[in-house]
Amino acid sequence: MEEKERLLKVLKRGQVDRPPVICPGGMMSACVTEISEQIGGCQHSSAKAMVTAARKINELAGFENYGVPFCLTAEAEALGAGINLGDNLIEPRVTHYNDEPLEAIMQNYSIVDVTAGRMGVVLAAIHELRNDRIPVIGNVSGHMSAATSVVDPLLIFKMLRREPERAARFLEFINEYLIRYALEMVKAGADVISISDPSATGEILGPRNFQKFAVPYYQKIIKALHQESIPVILHICGNARSIIDPLNEVEADAVSFDSIVNIKAARKVIKTGLMGNVSTQLLHSGEKAKIISITCNALHSGVDIAAPACGLSMATPLSNLRAMTNYVKEGSYS
Amino acid sequence: MSDIKSKLLLDLADSVVNMDEEQTVELAKNYIAHNLDPYEGINQGLALGMDRAGTLYEEEEYFIPELLMCSDAMYAGLDVLRPHLKQDNLEDNHKIVIGVVQGDTHDIGKNLVKIMLETTGFEVIDLGRDVPPLDFVNTAKEIKADIIALSTLMTTTMEGMQEVIRLLEGENLQNQIKVMIGGGPISKGFADKIGAYYAGDASKAAVLAQSLVKEV
The missing domain is CATH 3.40.50.280 (Cobalamin-binding domain)
Structure with missing residues (x-):
């Protein structure tokens, strides 16, 4: 079975010969230091370097997909956040927020071209990477993480209590913008869209806020992608115990959890596919035998797709990632 | 401890827990107007409120938005009380x-x-x-x-x-x-x-x- 067929089938809850092993990209990027050094950097700003890095991750780490970009900062940058693109050791990150009032941001950036700038680079890379054999995953930030990357998270989180309607208007604006971007990714040739929302954890928002300020927005973007027949993976960081139930309502094709989440318990509740959740700390600095046993454990606990549990450290050795991917590909799991 | 003092300390803690910035400021002003010790107002009023908010967070009653609102109320009260601290409290x-x-x-x-x-x-x-x-x-x-x-x-x-x-x-x-x-x-x-x-x-x-x- 080819990699693309296998992943798409799993996302439709179909039968496959063995689980796929992927690293979707975005905040879960396997563009580690060893890869970044090989291609000489620029993988965040040049389509050519991005394509080369995505191919090298597939070849050298063994993940059965192409996943771009390798961060979630392009979306925020286009709405006025300041970004440091990082280097071979440190990933891109937001260095300053857009400090205009939310209403001014919504007005000034109402017609941002989602095909320009670094988002345009990502779209060009997806276009170049598309093929019949290996699935291409386009990565987009969840609305809560995008909103709290554009403006100061403290402002947004307080506003959820203080001015809930105003917060909702801004989140709606951000979500519409992300939907436009994700649909462009589909047009460019993405087979799957992966949404990561590291700021929308159960621990940060709590179940009530998650239900009110996260669920309906995911439903909207996922519905828009399903209309194009594109499956969606949703990754939520941290301990998701308190929000596992509402995650069924968003109708993602697979949800991905951090290593702290007990997959056996999640499996009992989650009706869709499950992805995860090999500890990224272990992948960074653990023994290979331990990486294999934890991967085996995730598969036996019920993940449909094996993947790192969260963002990988750039210092993660490729050989550790290969230990994980080779094990899944062998297919015996005893 | 005088009744008025213990009541004001409790009210200060409550207003922090209740995320009420304006009320915290009013209470802090009232507390100072009664010539009460600002150091205790911080430690046994505002800080106690923040501590209770922290417990509510551990109990998954409050989450980050609520904690941030509590801390805004706490800081607003602190701004009122702090200028009245005697120097030796700060050393x-x-x-x-x-x-x-x-x-x-x-x-x-x-x-x-x-x-x-x-x-x-x-x-x-x-x-x-x-x-x-x-x-x-x-x-x-x-x-x-x-x-x-x-x-x-x-x-x-x-x-x-x-x-x-x-x-x-x-x-x-x-x-x-x-x-x-x-x-x-x-x-x-x-x-x-x-x-x-x-x-x-x-x-x-x-x-x-x-x-x-x-x-x-």
Whole structure:
């Protein structure tokens, strides 16, 4: 079975010969230091370097997909956040927020071209990477993480209590913008869209806020992608115990959890596919035998797709990632 | 303790827990108007409220938005009470350098820890987000800090925490300046491994910091 067929089938809850092993990209990027050094950097700003890095991750780490970009900062940058693109050791990150009032941001950036700038680079890379054999995953930030990357998270989180309607208007604006971007990714040739929302954890928002300020927005973007027949993976960081139930309502094709989440318990509740959740700390600095046993454990606990549990450290050795991917590909799991 | 004082202290704590900034300011003004000790107003009123908010967070009754609103109310009250503190209340405060390690710009957790440390009487120097390891060590040396507190939300930046400890060891300062760490991906196991103290959440960080400075 080819990699693309296998992943798409799993996302439709179909039968496959063995689980796929992927690293979707975005905040879960396997563009580690060893890869970044090989291609000489620029993988965040040049389509050519991005394509080369995505191919090298597939070849050298063994993940059965192409996943771009390798961060979630392009979306925020286009709405006025300041970004440091990082280097071979440190990933891109937001260095300053857009400090205009939310209403001014919504007005000034109402017609941002989602095909320009670094988002345009990502779209060009997806276009170049598309093929019949290996699935291409386009990565987009969840609305809560995008909103709290554009403006100061403290402002947004307080506003959820203080001015809930105003917060909702801004989140709606951000979500519409992300939907436009994700649909462009589909047009460019993405087979799957992966949404990561590291700021929308159960621990940060709590179940009530998650239900009110996260669920309906995911439903909207996922519905828009399903209309194009594109499956969606949703990754939520941290301990998701308190929000596992509402995650069924968003109708993602697979949800991905951090290593702290007990997959056996999640499996009992989650009706869709499950992805995860090999500890990224272990992948960074653990023994290979331990990486294999934890991967085996995730598969036996019920993940449909094996993947790192969260963002990988750039210092993660490729050989550790290969230990994980080779094990899944062998297919015996005893 | 006079009835009016204990009532005002309780009301101050309640208004922090209830996230009511305006009421906290009014109560703090009223408290000062009664000529009551501002130091107790902070420690047994505002800080107690923040402590109760922290407990509600642990009990999953409050989450980050609620805690942030409580801390706004607490700080608003602090702004009223602090100018009335006598000088000797401000002396020999222990100092802590705090920040989010380089590569990470998430600072909610760090801000909560800072709030709890400040309410328990520490002088906290906040280096902000995305801070290079050397900056922590240099600032701690410069101001003669007792503790460096490091936070990260991302698994990707934990390496930087170890680097801070290596730098301290390089200058043989690891016994004078203790390092405490915390944040989403951090475990006690990781802290033990790199030779740091582990704080599970913001209120535990404040308790830990107090016990660390007592050891010195």
